[in-house]
Amino acid sequence: MRRLTLAVLLLLTGCSSGGADNAAGFTAVDLTATPEALATHNDLLVIGTRPVDHPELVTRSADGRISNSRLTPATPYGKEAHWYGITSDGTTITGVGGERGGAHGNVRWSAWTGDTRAITEKPQAFSTFGGYGAGELIGPVRTAAGPLIIGTWQSAKAGLDIAAWTYAADTWTRQPSAGTVLESSQELLRFPLAVTQNGDGALVVGWQIAKGVVSAAVWQYDGTTWTTATLPDGDAALAARCWNGTCQVVGRAKGKLAWWSGTGADWRKIxxxxxxxxxxxxxAAPVDVNGTPTLFVDHGGVKMVSEKDERPADGPSGAVVAAEKAGGQVFVIAGGRLWRLS
Structure with a gap:
């Protein structure tokens, strides 16, 4: 997993003018720090930001009010963390942060728990996310049974397994992957890249390689059991979001955008x-824009891509690293700034 790459801040305010006739207008949301991750907490937009050398967490209400959450780190690396992911069940916010350090320059992970008023780093034993056999963390996800953190860990058979950590009593515990579809083997190596909530469970997307053949794949958790499916005609699944009982997964196939829709074992390529x-x-994961699953992507300028068409986004510029819908409004992080679809 790579740390979110942010472009240079642009000196833009408000909506851009002079765009294409079918361009969608965006308004810049003024923040005091660079946004790195987004989540929804009821009708609030949760924004993980980083001023220069430390993390912050702010919320935006539907009427535009910005509020700061009190953030309390507990470790030296927690004080310097970038946001790798944030999730919420409407009551509790869970975050994963990380910053590189140590002799080998590995990511030192931090896990955060709280609400819109205050979020606190919960220190873990070094061996929880690090040490011999450690892989990387992708991010947190909420399920009906509680939060999970998804990442990778050294496999007993070959390469890395997909790994899931559960949370109880301020402690994250890695669950066994052996004997499940999360386990890699000499015949099949698995590589998770993103995770999202799927009903009461979770959907992990990524890619796998078997007998030299690379394919996009998903791994689904229903709260008890993990299952897996191969996505048709794809090299890798990079991001996903599920709503109304269907998941929208985006990735690549032969250097081009690939998009799948479905759930369980039933997937179709769009x-x-x-x-x-x-x-x-x-x-970034697709979002629902006026009932249409929509992807925001930097393609000769930021574009709104759906199954039907591609439209310019008038305002945002640069790499799109996150998209979210909160309080009926759509937001994207692009070029190191937060934008709202007007």
Whole structure:
């Protein structure tokens, strides 16, 4: 997993003018720090920001009020963390932070729990997320049974397994992957890239390689059991979001955008406009825009891509690292700024 890459801040305010006739207008949301991650907490937008050298957490109400949450780190690396992911069940906010350090420059992880008033780093034993056999963390996700953190860990058979940590009594505990579809083997290596809530459970997306054949794949958790499915005609699934009983998964196939819709074992590939997606590119999860699943992507400028068409986004510029819908409004982080769809 790579740390979110942010572009240089742009000196833009309000909506841009002079865009294409079918361009969607956006308004810049003024923040005092660089936004890195987004989540929804009831009708509030939760924004993980980083001023220069430390994390902050702020919320935005539907009427535009910005409020700061009191953030209390407990470790030296927690004080310097970037946000890798934030999630909420409407009551409790869970976050994952990380910053590189130590002799080998590995990411030192921090886990955060709280609400809109205050969020606190809960220190863990070094061996919880680090040490011999450690892989990387992708981010947190909420399920009906409680929060999970998804990442990777050294496999007993080959490579890395997909790993899931559960939370109880301020402690994160890695669950066994052996004997489940999360386990890698010499015949099949698994690589998770993103996670999202799916009903009462979770959906992990990524890619796998078996007998030299690379394919996009998903791993689904229903609160008890993990299952897996291969996505048709794809190299990797990079991001996903589920709503109304269906998941929208975006990724790449032969250097182009690939989009799948479905759940369980039933997935179909959607025909979309021709958008290049190279091996180093990340995608933000699609969101519902007026009833249409929509992807925001930097493609000769930020574009709104759906199954039907591709429209310019008038205002945002640069790499899109997150998208979220809160209080009936759509937000994106692009070029190191937060934007609201007008």
């Amino acid at each position: 025909t979309t406009p021709d958008v290049p997606v190279n091996d180093d590119m990340t995608l």
